[in-house]
Every structure is written in C-alpha cells, then in structure tokens.
Amino acid sequence: MQPFRKLQATVMPLDRVNVDTDQIIPKQFLKRIERTGYGDFLFFDWRQDPGFEINQPRYRNAQILVAAKNFGCGSSREHAAWALDNYGFRCVISSSFADIFHSNAGKNGILLITLSEDQVNTLLQRAKQHEGYKLTVSLEENTLSDDHGFSTTFKVDSFRRYCLLEGLDDIGLTLRYKDDLDKFEKQHDRDFWLTPKSA
C-alpha cells in the first residue's frame, strides 16, 4: 500500500448527498476478477452526461474529491475504493462516510477527511468557483488548507492514521498477535455451539 503523507492537488466537487457505491462503481464492473482497471468506470452512469464533473477538463487531474454527506453508503464492494484509487483520487472529503466504505478506503491508502457540513459547503463552492482550485493536505500535521484563506485541522482515528502514514499491510499487523491467536483459537474451538458445522 502506498503511504499517504502530504498531498497538494486539484479538487473535484461532487455536490450530491448519499453517493452510494452503486453509483461509484455500477454492478456490471463487479464481475471482473482483477484488482485494477476500474478507473475508467468510476461514476459510470453519471459520466454518460457530458456535463458531469469528471468530463470537465478543469477537473482532469483532480486527486481530491469533495462530496456532500453520507458518501459511500450501500454495498460493501471494495471495487468502489479501487475505482477511486485507480482513477487517481487519493483523498475524499465529506461531512460523513458510511462504515464499510471507510474501512475499504483506508485499506487502499485513500485518506477520508470528515469536516462539518459548513466547511464541506465552503470547499464545494470554492472548487466550483475557482478554476484549478487546489487543497493541501498534510496527514503528518492533520491540516487542510487552500490558497484562499481556508485552513483547518482534521481528526483521523489514530490507528488508521498510522497505517496510512506507513502504508502498512493489515494482515502483517494482525500476525504480530499470532501467539494470542493460537491460544485463543484452541480454547474457542471447544465452544462447539459456535462452530459452523457442529453436527
């Protein structure tokens, strides 16, 4: 996983609430067995509209996405995170994120920043207003700012932050507790009423 430390990049505004994972990557692309190549299918149905933000040259190199509340709700498809990542988004800002999406994004090195609704509105307005609008994110300092006087700090769960900063593989982290796991499992396996096939 690519570590996330600091990023200065163009912002694409997506002024919609409840953007669900079916919109981020529609089902017809979930049949693939690869982990890459989803970028062209990001927001597939919406991008059929020539006016949709992704089709506007001014947002071409955007790596930061700002969206209204409850981004990433719906299905557990990690393809949504892969599509954002493959397309080039490294950071999504919203006033709230759905749970499973939150964890999927983290596992793919995408930083999610939660701000207040007012702050998100400000960023949406500025991204629409100023062509080439950029934000600077520092995960090392937990700060977010633009060149127009916007500046704020943000909070990221400390463990997630550590994994993002270091680009750490989760499985490796869990295996630090292998001895605990072996011991636990031995004991736990005796609870036959918690095993799938107890008959």
Added chain:
Amino acid sequence: MSKPKTLFEKVWEQHLVAQPANEPALLYIDLHLVHEVTSPQAFEGLRLTGRKLRRPDRTVATVDHNVPTIAADRLVIKDDIAARQIDALRRNCKEFGVELYDVDSRDQGIVHVIGPELGLTKPGMTIVCGDSHTSTHGAFGALAFGIGTSEVEHVMATQCLPQSHPKTFRISVEGELPQGVTAKDVVLGIIGRIGTDGATGYVIEYAGSAIRSLSMEGRMTICNMSIEAGARAGMIAPDQTTFDYLKGRRFSPQGAAWDQAVAAWSQLRTDEGATFDRELVIPAVELTPYVTWGTNPGQVIPITAEIPGADPAASEADRRGVERALEYMGLTPGTPMEEVTINRVFLGSCTNSRIEDLRAAAAVVSGYRVHPSVNAIVVPGSHLVKEQAEREGLDRIFRQAGFEWREPGCSMCLGMNPDILQPGDRCASTSNRNFEGRQGRGGRTHLVSPMMAAAAAIKGHFSDIRTWEFKGEEVNV
C-alpha cells in the same frame, strides 16, 4: 455481581483475541461466508503472499450474485465475464479446500438464505461475508457484518479482523403489529424515521414485543436492512423461536450437545440495567404498510400517503437530493402512492425470498391474474426454499396467476445476471435497495413487502394490502 451487559457486548467479549492499546480490537471470526463477486481478488492476494487459508472448516462458499435464474442458462453461462468469475471461485475453493455449494448443488442459494437454513448460522457467533447484507444473520443473536475484499483476504489468512468498538443502539418496537404490517414494513418504518445514515457507527439491537412476536424469517428481514440505516450490524436476542427454527437443521448440534448449546445460547440476552449509547422506542400502532418513493430506502411513505416534495426547511443539499430523486423516479409531488403504476414485479432477494415470504405473496395472488401490463417474477432464495414451496403448491399458484417461477439467486436485486430493468421500467420489489440504476440502468425501484408486491402485480399499481380481498384457496401463512 458483574456489570450488566448488552447482547452485543457479550458476543464481542467472547471473541476478543487481543485488545492492543490505541488500536482496534482483534476479533475472532466463527463463520466466513464467501461468494463469487467479492472473493477472487482475496484468494489472489493469498496466492501472491504465499499465505494459506487458516480455517477452511470455518469457511463456506456459494454462487449467488451472478447466476442466471433460468434453469437452461445455468449450466453454461453465456455471459463470459460472469462465467469466468464463477470458474475462478470453483478453482479457488478447490485449491484452498473450501466447501462450495455450486450451481447444481441442492444447497445453493443466496448466501444469507442458506447460512441460516443449513444451520451454519448460530446464536452468539461472529459472522462475516464480503456482502453488506450479512447483517441478516444478526436475527439469530450473532454479530454479523459485511466486509470489503481486503478484509475477506484478512479473515482468510488469520480468521480474525481488527475492529473498532461500535456504539450500541436499541430500537424497541412495542405492541401488536397492525394487520397488514409485516417485518419489511417495520424496518422501512424505522429507516424512514432515522434516515439512511441514522445508525452509522452503531450496532442495533432490535427489541420489544413486536420484534419478539416475529418469526425467524421476519427477524431476518429486519436485520437484513440494518445496513440501509448505516448500522454496522443488527441483532436480536435468541429465544424459543430461534431454537425451534434451528432444531434439526443439518449443521445444528444434536442430542445432548443440542441441550448444551441451547443452555449457552440462552445466556445471550441484554441484562436488566445494561445501557445503550442510544435508544428509540416505536409504538407498533404507528406503523403502516410502506412504499419507498425515492432513490434510497429512507425515502419512504405510508401506502396511503402522497409523493412528497422537498422540505423547504431542509438544507439546500437535502432539498436538491429530493429533487434529484423525484426526477430520476419520474414522480410528481402530490400524487397518491396508490395511483403510481408499475410494469415489473420482483419477489426475491435476501430480504424477502424465504418460504414465509412466498407464502404471504401467494395468499394475495391466489385466485387472481397478474395485470396485463406487468411482468412479474418470483425468485426463491435457495433450492431448499424452492423445493419446499413446490411441495406446498405455491409455484402453481404463482404460475397460474402469470408469474414466472425461477431458479434461486440474487437475480434482479442487483441485476448482475440477465434479470434487469430496462430504462424507465417501474418495479415493485421486495429487495433492499432502490438506488439509482440498482436493478438496471434507468430502472425505478420501489421497495415493498412481499404482500404489497403481490398486490401491485395484480392491480398494476400500488395498493393498500389492508383492504385486499383474499379470494383464493387457503395458503398456509
């Protein structure tokens, strides 16, 4: 005496492998359900890192999302990419030693239908699957939640998952459910109140006399849709109804072991005096049959209501959300829901494709014909459900009325197989998501209970089930 605990806390604590400081807890996973869509990249990850599958005996796979529901199309799947994905699952299960209920198996079906019906799902377990509706299994008092593909790989390699401690939310529905109000209506009513992000970060425990009175099928319908309120999981404490359902299932304990299991499971209830981070009490009398009008499950109204407009007091983003939904759905505020016409009906999905759902719908349909402008299909949740329904003659009732009777799978719930809506189609659906394009690009989905879907199929428009004239032969509901 020890501190009173919630059901959730009991299950959580019994599965704590490690609780490192400043890190998420490491939770042991009892059952990992696998299907074709969210697993190929995870198996590939194991291969690339040379890791093994830690507990094949705690892992079970089936094919459901992609499979066609027309018998003749199932053995040679025409969609090459879908066929490749199903093949990949076969190869992976063989290589890693996972039991697979394949297309031709009598036990195949939607993963959340077969887990409970085979007795794989048990009270007090932790259950995960690369599918958000894993919350269904919480109906048994299990802690069950959906995960992404990286987490699927994580569970395959370690049989545990790092999990941050969720908050707890008790929703009590008290009193007797009014006539015509089903489990589906209860959960739609709840989501309508709290919103699609109303339970984000929480595990819900459903309680109260109305929940207790529900069958296991009904409880599964409710827990299934917990995710549509944003919840990590939904749970219902196991009781006699749960034990009666599980007794004698293929993988349930038997003999003396059964009694021991029931004794252990009986501990799984929230202690008197235990506290929740949030509580909500809903009087059952306030609930009615519901229909969603918009593009998320929270956009829901009673069948007797009119299509709403944007609330002038809401934030601008919310107002625009409502306007967008109305436009996509092709609806005008003020139209009575009962006047909205439909041309497709889908009875199925992990929310409502169990035997009881089919019985309820058949009772409505019996003695009627599907409206001439409607195409209606029934997709049983599993082979076992299908067989049982056929034994009871439900297939005959549906067929005689003009429904198509299909093979088990997810089908039009998400339209990854050939069952999809065409642009502009309007569907009364018993599934769980009415997102834009969910059932096919440009398709319009209205979520309802099986009885309400059946009534819509007959009338060609939505109709209040409370005034339905049941005229067919007796169906054992």
